[in-house]
Amino acid sequence: MRTMILFATAILAFAGTASAECDLKTKVEFSDPRIFAPLKGTNATGGFAKIKNNCTEELELAFKSAEGFKAVESHVTVEESGRMAMKKTDSFKIKPGETLELVPGGKHLMFFDPQTEIKEGSEVKLTFTFNKKELSVPFKVIPRIKK
Amino acid sequence: MTIQKGALLALRILTTIAIVGAIYFGFAIWKTMKGPTFGGNFTLTYRGQNWIFSDAPKKLNMLYFGYTKCPDVCPVSLSNAGSAFRMLNDGELKDVRFIFLSVDQSHDKPDEVADYATNFFPTFIGLSGSKEQIDRTIGLFPASYMLEENPKSYLGYSISHTDRIFFLDSDGLVIDSITGSKEGAESIYKKIKEHL
Numbered sequence: 001m002r003t004m005i006l007f008a009t010a011i012l013a014f015a016g017t018a019s020a021e022c023d024l025k026t027k028v029e030f031s032d033p034r035i036f037a038p039l040k041g042t043n044a045t046g047g048f049a050k051i052k053n054n055c056t057e058e059l060e061l062a063f064k065s066a067e068g069f070k071a072v073e074s075h076v077t078v079e080e081s082g083r084m085a086m087k088k089t090d091s092f093k094i095k096p097g098e099t100l101e102l103v104p105g106g107k108h109l110m111f112f113d114p115q116t117e118i119k120e121g122s123e124v125k126l127t128f129t130f131n132k133k134e135l136s137v138p139f140k141v142i143p144r145i146k147k
Numbered sequence: 148m149t150i151q152k153g154a155l156l157a158l159r160i161l162t163t164i165a166i167v168g169a170i171y172f173g174f175a176i177w178k179t180m181k182g183p184t185f186g187g188n189f190t191l192t193y194r195g196q197n198w199i200f201s202d203a204p205k206k207l208n209m210l211y212f213g214y215t216k217c218p219d220v221c222p223v224s225l226s227n228a229g230s231a232f233r234m235l236n237d238g239e240l241k242d243v244r245f246i247f248l249s250v251d252q253s254h255d256k257p258d259e260v261a262d263y264a265t266n267f268f269p270t271f272i273g274l275s276g277s278k279e280q281i282d283r284t285i286g287l288f289p290a291s292y293m294l295e296e297n298p299k300s301y302l303g304y305s306i307s308h309t310d311r312i313f314f315l316d317s318d319g320l321v322i323d324s325i326t327g328s329k330e331g332a333e334s335i336y337k338k339i340k341e342h343l
Contacts, residue, residue: 039222041263041273044302046218071301077219083291084220084328085307088300104223105328111218112301144222145267146230 022055024135029054033137035066035111036144037120045118047072047109047126047139048102053094059130061100062091063109066139067125070113077105086110186313186320189284191248191276195257198274200319206242207342208315211327212290212308214251215263220310222267224327228312229267231335242343245271250285250292251306252278288313288321314342 033049047066053059066072075086092107094100102108109126118124123138188201200208209228213221228245235243247264249255257275264273276284285292290309297305312335314323325338 036218036222039263039266041259041261041266042215042218044216044218046222073301075219080307081291082309083293083307084310085295086217086219086305088297088305104219108219110301145226 022057024055024130024133027054028052028059028130028135030137033126033139034142035109035118035124035139037141038111038114038118039144043113045111045114045144046104047111048104049139050099050101051094052099053096056096057131058096059094060091061094062129064127064129064134066109066111066127068114068116068118069111069124070115071111072126073110073112074107075110076107184320185288186315186318187287188319189280189287191274191280191284192257193272193274194261198272204317204319205244206317207244207339208317208319209243209245209339210248210288210313210315211246211311212248212250212285212288212292214249214306214308215255215259216251216302217306217308220328224310224312225264225267225271227327227330227332227335229271230332231339232268232270234332234336235339239339239343240270243339246274247271248274248276248281248284250281250308251294252276252281253294254304287319289324314338 029052031050031052033047035047036045038045051061063072063074074089074092076089077084077086079085092100100107118141120141120143122141124141125136126139127134127136129135188199190197190199192198211224211228213224225247232240232243232245245268247260249260252275255275260273260275262273264271275281290311290313292306292308294304294306297303310327311324312327313321314325316322322342323338325335
């Protein structure tokens with residue numbers, strides 16, 4: 001019995017260590033991270049990506065900063081009483097093996113008040129926190145309008 | 148003879164009343180079956196100047212309600228509409244116009260709204276107005292908006308609003324509509340062609 005308890009404790013300790021050591025750089029996979037170039041007449045723009053959690057633990061993702069913008073927030077677009085509304089959220093949760101899709105009309109990032117000229121083709125460095133550990137990822141600036 | 152004339156006159160009056168009544172009730176039934184009519188003339192401002200729909204209506208007019216700081220549904224809808232306009236030829240473009248009305252009277256400046264609309268297509272018209280003008284205009288259509296305070300967000304507020312592009316005839320009456328952000332440019336283009 002004592003051996004079994006020791007064995008179980010060892011497994012739990014190992015699982016805890018493995019979880020704590022999840023390497024964000026290799027285990028969190030970003031696909032097509034992009035920001036629409038800001039348009040004239042507005043101080044806000046949107047950002048999107050697919051973020052896959054390859055860690056063995058659930059990740060809570062929050063946004064810390066976006067290079068060149070005064071503020072960045074995570075939002076969800078929802079339909080309420082026939083109107084489209086945007087709701088600010090503090091974070092998104094991603095279960096192990098699942099993918100968070102940030103898409104127009106759904107969960108997305110919002111950037112406010114560019115502090116410098118954000119040119120099409122350039123990159124903006126976004127800093128996220130995953131379970132309070134930081135990760136920076138470059139987002140490509142693309143045109144909003146398809147011409 | 149006099150009695151006969153009187154009877155004839157009474158018959159004529161009764162017949163006329165019956166015909167007028169039938170037309171009236173027929174029209175009322177037709178109107179009920181047709182459903183309510185939305186739209187009409189409206190007055191707003193373009194770059195701070197008075198702008199009246201009936202001053203220069205096109206054969207087909209498209210109207211969308213939103214605000215410039217909306218980074219999601221508005222730009223998607225306007226991008227789709229802009230792409231649809233790019234599929235039209237010069238002759239078709241002369242007969243159609245797109246109007247973007249900002250419902251964010253407190254924050255969107257008239258020049259910002261006008262500039263914002265032209266991002267999507269050079270002829271798009273970005274309008275603003277007093278709160279009364281905006282509310283009166285939106286009241287003509289099956290549409291609404293609501294400003295929600297959100298002190299935790301950077302903007303401090305957000306506006307929920309109807310996400311539909313309304314197709315209006317030259318009198319400003321609604322003849323069709325489409326969901327701006329969900330339907331693609333191809334669907335909007337088909338609707339434009341259908342009504343031109």
